[in-house]
Amino acid sequence: QKEVEQNSGPLSVPEGAIASLNCTYSDRGSQSFFWYRQYSGKSPELIMFIYSNGDKEDGRFTAQLNKASQYVSLLIRDSQPSDSATYLCAVNRGGSYIPTFGRGTSLIVHP
Amino acid sequence: SAVISQKPSRDICQRGTSLTIQCQVDSQVTMMFWYRQQPGQSLTLIATANQGSEATYESGFVIDKFPISRPNLTFSTLTVSNMSPEDSSIYLCSVEDPGIGADLDEQFFGPGTRLTVL
Numbered sequence: 001q002k003e004v005e006q007n008s009g010p011l012s013v014p015e016g017a018i019a020s021l022n023c024t025y026s027d028r029g030s031q032s033f034f035w036y037r038q039y040s041g042k043s044p045e046l047i048m049f050i051y052s053n054g055d056k057e058d059g060r061f062t063a064q065l066n067k068a069s070q071y072v073s074l075l076i077r078d079s080q081p082s083d084s085a086t087y088l089c090a091v092n093r094g095g096s097y098i099p100t101f102g103r104g105t106s107l108i109v110h111p
Numbered sequence: 112s113a114v115i116s117q118k119p120s121r122d123i124c125q126r127g128t129s130l131t132i133q134c135q136v137d138s139q140v141t142m143m144f145w146y147r148q149q150p151g152q153s154l155t156l157i158a159t160a161n162q163g164s165e166a167t168y169e170s171g172f173v174i175d176k177f178p179i180s181r182p183n184l185t186f187s188t189l190t191v192s193n194m195s196p197e198d199s200s201i202y203l204c205s206v207e208d209p210g211i212g213a214d215l216d217e218q219f220f221g222p223g224t225r226l227t228v229l
Contacts, residue, residue: 008151034217043203043220044154088154090218097142097207099218103153 023089134204
């Protein structure tokens with residue numbers, strides 16, 4: 001079992017819809033969770049982080065964490081074509097500063 | 112946030128040759144990281160580079176193949192040695208920035224070096 005798993009997609013949603021991206025992790029000692037966005041040909045950039053169970057909202061983005069079920073998700077409301085990118089889930093173990101990345105989910109928002 | 116530059120941005124190399132990738136940061140950082148991202152794959156950590164000490168390599172990566180230098184707190188190089196087509200990938204350097212919280216270290220990535228080995 002891979003440490004951080006994501007569906008590679010592509011996930012295709014219409015403009016204005018909610019895009020839901022999911023990530024599961026295997027290490028119960030994980031404490032910090034990140035979502036990076038990577039446009040084609042560009043480097044990843046951090047868009048959300050979460051470390052407590054529940055929801056965390058930032059603008060159109062909501063990160064959801066459920067440590068008991070070992071999953072973290074990212075919701076993008078009112079999706080825009082500019083949101084089309086690959087979204088990487090990253091997980092840090094407690095005491096580690098080095099994240100483990102999933103392979104990413106490709107999101108396509110079509111007009 | 113840290114600003115990171117990498118050189119070269121891309122290169123096409125012949126099998127058996129070596130390429131050195133440079134990473135420059137606009138501020139002093141303790142830890143620098145080198146990642147590889149192969150097509151359709153996740154970011155894979157190659158090694159962690161501390162200034163003044165040997166780099167720490169992850170499982171599957173060795174110093175003879177990927178020698179790393181870290182001469183100061185703003186600069187590092189990664190060499191891909193004796194290249195084969197399997198080394199074709201994007202190589203990214205990154206640094207951590209503790210600015211978003213005591214226990215949450217954001218990773219900032221350089222623009223990457225796209226390497227093609229023929």
